[in-house]
Amino acid sequence: MNTLTHDVITIDEAKEKHDGLRIYHHEGDDYAQGVINLAEALPRNLCVICGKAL
Structure with missing residues (x-):
């Protein structure tokens, strides 16, 4: 069985800009x-x- 693991990411702030x-x-x-780029x-x-x- 293959499982995908990814690092933890911490979002500091998300806002509308330009x-x-x-x-x-x-x-x-x-x-x-x-994912963030998308x-x-x-x-x-x-x-x-x-x-x-x-």
């Missing part, structure tokens, strides 16, 4: 960084009114 999401964190592995990129590509892709 029409996007900015997440300040420490620790975490490459997988966690990828979370920060999504709001820039979605309509704030209806949520549709731009």
